[in-house]
Amino acid sequence: MGIYLDYNASAPIDERVLNEMIDVYKNAYGNADSRTHDYGENARKVVEEARERVARLLNVDKGEVFFTSGSTESNNIAILGLKEYAESTGKKHVITSAIEHKAVLSTVNSLKEQGFEVDIINPNEDGRVDINEITKKLRDDTLLVSLMHANNETGVIQPVKELGEILAEKGILFHVDATQTCGKLVPELKELKYNMLSLSAHKFSGPQGIGALVLRKKRYKLPPVKAIMYGGQQERGIRPGTTPIALVAGLGKACEIAEAEYKENYASLTAIKNAVIDLIEQSGLDYNVNGSQDYCMPNTINVSFAGVESEALMLSSKQYCGISNGSACTSHDYSPSYVLKAMGLDEDRLSEAIRISWGSKLDKDTMISEITKLLDVAKGLAG
Known part of the structure; x- marks a missing residue:
């Protein structure tokens, strides 16, 4: 199987997170919304402690x-939950970018089918959206x-701060969809201005199946987001359904760890990325890095090797490393990436692109060894 290098799809769970979850499964198995016994109270304490940990990581109030269940649901609530407000105010214009996750793009397109106007902004060739292209589209509605x-x-990091x-x-x-940056770009997220x-x-090494939506208060009022599902008053009516206590605890622990260790x-x-780039530069392969490295995450590189189809490279090197050619949500086929397509890359670069993403606990020497093998495979395929 080789080493796992698809952290942007899903990162391995931190053992400390797993241990906390096991303890909760064993000792806090009540329903956090049960009000008549101590088991419910104990579960509720676990949930609120986790909420505080998330809030500390993001520098927000725990009531926000x-x-x-994760970013896909959070994105849907943030966007679709504004529909009632939009219709009452007449503000039915939405702007997003062509490189968003499908959880955003499909959701805004569903609004378009319901009479909303949607502007979708393409990025520059460097993968970064021009802030002026967004501001030019702003309207009263x-x-x-x-x-x-x-x-x-x-x-590629987008100009969300500006x-x-x-x-x-x-x-x-x-x-802001902070799926790839939460727990990694900690100071930046603490300073951002956003509503959701x-x-x-x-x-970021927590469990699958849990996430959060942060709703920032303004003059003590939350954004006008309504629930898009019904069935209970959990999460103050924003997200009904029995709270998964152990998963919530896992998210809280992952946030606590990230807060303590993000600098190291x-x-x-970054050290691993520098080593990977050095190996690629020294390989003798003809290549293009896709996306500006002046604005880029330290755990990701997207690269096209000339004459090497991504599907062939991924299959031929899987005994050394597990890599991808894009989002896990679209990886059931090998069609060209809509993200890279929106950047205006030519057909060859599209078909040759692979994504390598890693975690901070990965041994650098092991990484160098396996990436060297990957590059040797690429040389063989390039002929």
Whole structure:
């Protein structure tokens, strides 16, 4: 199987997170919304401690944190949950980018089918959305701008800080998909201005199946987001359904670890990236890195090797490393990446692109050894 290098799809769970979850499964198995016995109270304490941990990581109030099943659900609530407000105010214009996750793109397209106007902005060839292209589209009836913090395929960091400042002044709602950056770009997230933010635990060594939607208060009021499902008043009515106590605890522990270790993690990720880039440069292969490295996550590189089809490379090197050619949500086929296509890359670079993503605890020497083998395979395929 080789080493796992698809952390942007899902990161291995941290053993400390797993141990905390096991303890909760064993000792806090009540329903957090049961009010008549201590078992419910104990479960509720676990949930609220986790909520505080998430809030500390993001520098928000714990009353602004709502647990969901992950970023896909958070994105859907953040966008579809504004529909009632949009119809009551007449603000039915939404702006997003062409490189968003399908959880955003499919959701805004569903609004378009319901009479909303949607502007979708293409990035530049470097993978970064031009903030001026967004601001030119702003209107009096603009309801929402939704932009990811960093792209899951290229790792390119988007200008959410600058955009947040502009939208705050104009009073336009801003949603940030922080799936790839939560737990990694910790200081940046603490300082961002936004109204809504989505995150998933499994992208930073927490469990799969749990995430959060952060709704920032303004003058003590939450954004006008309504539930899009019905069945209970859990999470103050924003997200009904029995709270998965152990998963919530796992998310909280992952946030606590990230808060304590993000500096050393960032340094480790960067050191590994520098080593990978050096290996690629020294390989003798003809290649193109897809996406600006001036604005890029330290754990991601998207690269096209000339004359080497990505499918062939992935299959021929899987005994050395597990890599991908894009989002896990579209990996059932090998069609060209819509993200890279939106960047305007030519057909060859599209078909040759692979994504390598890693974690901070990965041994650098092992990484160098296996990437060297990957590059040897690529040389053989390049002929």
